[in-house]
Amino acid sequence: MIIPFxxxxxxTLEQCFRKPITIRYPEEKREVSERFRGHPRLLTDPQGRxxxxxxxxxxxxxxxxxxxxxxxTDGMHQKYxxxxxxxxxxxxxxxxxxxxxxxxxxxxxxxxxLAQYDRNLLIYDKEQxxxxx
Amino acid sequence: MDWAALVIVTLVKSxxxxxILLTAVAYATLMERKVLGFMQLRLGPNRTGPWGLLQPxxxxxxxxxxxxxMLPVAERSLYALAPAISAVAALAPFxxxxxxxxVAPDTITFWGRTIDLAQYSLNRGVVADLPGGVLFILAIxxxxxxxxVIGGWASDNRYSLLGGIRVTAQMISYELALGMAIIGVLMVxxxxxxxxxxxxxxxxxxxxxxxxxFVIYLIAALAExxxxxxxxxxxxxxxxxxxxxEYSSMKFGLFQLAEYAHIITISxxxxxxxxxxxxxxxxxxxxxxxxxxFALVFFFIWxxxxxxxxxxxxxxxxxxKLLLPAALAxxxxxxxxxxxxx
Numbered sequence: 001m002i003i004p005f006x007x008x009x010x011x012t013l014e015q016c017f018r019k020p021i022t023i024r025y026p027e028e029k030r031e032v033s034e035r036f037r038g039h040p041r042l043l044t045d046p047q048g049r050x051x052x053x054x055x056x057x058x059x060x061x062x063x064x065x066x067x068x069x070x071x072x073t074d075g076m077h078q079k080y081x082x083x084x085x086x087x088x089x090x091x092x093x094x095x096x097x098x099x100x101x102x103x104x105x106x107x108x109x110x111x112x113x114l115a116q117y118d119r120n121l122l123i124y125d126k127e128q129x130x131x132x133x
Numbered sequence: 134m135d136w137a138a139l140v141i142v143t144l145v146k147s148x149x150x151x152x153i154l155l156t157a158v159a160y161a162t163l164m165e166r167k168v169l170g171f172m173q174l175r176l177g178p179n180r181t182g183p184w185g186l187l188q189p190x191x192x193x194x195x196x197x198x199x200x201x202x203m204l205p206v207a208e209r210s211l212y213a214l215a216p217a218i219s220a221v222a223a224l225a226p227f228x229x230x231x232x233x234x235x236v237a238p239d240t241i242t243f244w245g246r247t248i249d250l251a252q253y254s255l256n257r258g259v260v261a262d263l264p265g266g267v268l269f270i271l272a273i274x275x276x277x278x279x280x281x282v283i284g285g286w287a288s289d290n291r292y293s294l295l296g297g298i299r300v301t302a303q304m305i306s307y308e309l310a311l312g313m314a315i316i317g318v319l320m321v322x323x324x325x326x327x328x329x330x331x332x333x334x335x336x337x338x339x340x341x342x343x344x345x346x347f348v349i350y351l352i353a354a355l356a357e358x359x360x361x362x363x364x365x366x367x368x369x370x371x372x373x374x375x376x377x378x379e380y381s382s383m384k385f386g387l388f389q390l391a392e393y394a395h396i397i398t399i400s401x402x403x404x405x406x407x408x409x410x411x412x413x414x415x416x417x418x419x420x421x422x423x424x425x426x427f428a429l430v431f432f433f434i435w436x437x438x439x440x441x442x443x444x445x446x447x448x449x450x451x452x453x454k455l456l457l458p459a460a461l462a463x464x465x466x467x468x469x470x471x472x473x474x475x
Contacts, residue, residue: 005440012172012439021174 037093038111040067040086042129043104050130051105054081058097058106066090067097086129088114088122146236147228147260154227157423158393159189164427165393165434172438193386201382204289211287216380216387219280223394226270230401231328233258233411234418258411258419259328266327267319270402271312274357277395278304281366281376284388288379296375299445300359300366306452307356307363313460314350317343317467318406331410338409345463347407349456351432354399356452359392361437365445400429 023030032038043051054071070083097106109132116122124132163178163185170177178185204212236258263269278301285297319325321342322333333339340347356363366375377388404410404425413421443451 008439009435012435015174016168016171018174020171020176022176024176024179 032110032112034110036110036112037095037108039088039091039093039109039114039124039132040097040106040129041109041132042084042126043107044130050080050084050126051103052081052084052101053103053105054079054084055102057100057102061096061100063094063096064090064092066092081126084126084129086124088124089119143260150227150232150260151224154224154394154397155390157397158390159193161393161397161430162192162389163188164430165437168431168434169438172435196383196386199382199385201384202379204379208287208289211283213384215280215284215287216384216391217280218283219277219391220387220394222273222275222277222280223391223398225273226398227394227401228260229263229266229269229327230398230405231257231259231262231331231410232401232419232422236419257328258422262326262328265325267315267325267330267406270327270398271308271315274395274398275304275308277391280388280391284380285376288376290379292373293376293378296366296372296378299372300376303356303359303363303365303448303452306449307353307456310349310452310456310460311353311357313457313464314346314353315406316460316464317346320464320467320471327405327410331405331412334409334412338407340407343407343463343467345459346467347403349460349463350403350407351429352456353452353460354403355433355436356448358395358399358433360396360433362440362443363448364437364442365448396430396433397426400426400433403429 045051054069056069056071059065059067059069066087068083068085068087069081071079072082073079093108095108098108111132114122166188167177167185178188181187181191203209235256281304282297282301285293285295285300288294318330318339321339322330324330324333330339355361359366366372372378377385380388401422404422408425408429409421411418411422413425416424
């Protein structure tokens, strides 16, 4: 009856000297996995033009209707999004848009610190989506 | 006016002791949170000051600025009195515990007047070296129950009342075993004076003569201070927060203070009775005393991190059917050995 008690005490003392699994969060940040699903971003080609062709597949597949796209054409037959808005307050970070995109133009990045005081600040337009890596 | 000077010296000494004790209490809370944190693979408080060292200060300030709720239905005077009783009963026993060998020279000269401190042993590291010191300590620390049960009653809340009743039953049951565990030490030391008990441990600590007594004392002390695994007064799933459910602000702070002061006091008593008090080689006596006491406080926290809470019937069974007979057997054994030996 006594031995298990002592064993338990020994176990807790042993834990005392192990490295804590928590971190000092704002100073140290948790390293997220390579496949982490942060918020969506738009990719560009080497010339810096958005890869998106405004096919609206991502907006269609999006289960939470977070993506709004207004398509436009320029010159010959190149379609491009005039407006591309992602409401991060609606986004559920499922990554369906990334899977649906035929041009691999939209991708979830690894950022997870998205808290804001104002809801409107979470509505990202095309420029913000292009900038955020 | 020799006695006036002595009174002043005693008052100053008690005041200093209380201030140091309160600081120790504040840091015992930090120690508890830190040690628990490390044992649960967390970091514990680390936001306030380096390594979280200002956390007790922040807690105190927060408690002071909280709204002091006055219940409309409560018995106001009793409601206000309860935390004070708890705190005083937890702090007062410290006045009879010798915490160091010698803290002042034999005589001091003050405004051209020479005061003989050695006359009333005021130069010793104890405020009141009473002939029946152990009795005084036991008597005062059991008064703490009144604070708890009055607080539970005056809150006019079922949870508080049940918590108060529970803790009363628990403390009365375990006080018996606690007292019995101490009797073995008194038999070996042959005195109730705390300083004499410390003096008797000059060569060998009483934990060697009284190992069972020490274990029984520690277990009873856990129950007495209402610590895990006997912290039934604050088992949230049954009693919300027990007797201090309805308390807020500094009144709650006083209860909290009483709880930690009780732990420190009970550790200090164990240090004095079983671990040789302030005696130890090389280091100053006060350091030894504080070190031993906080080693026991660490043990209390360690136990909290390890064991789950017992059920109330298990608690009563254990106290009456196992701990008390064991303590009595310990007294018998000590008596027989003492008679045979002498």
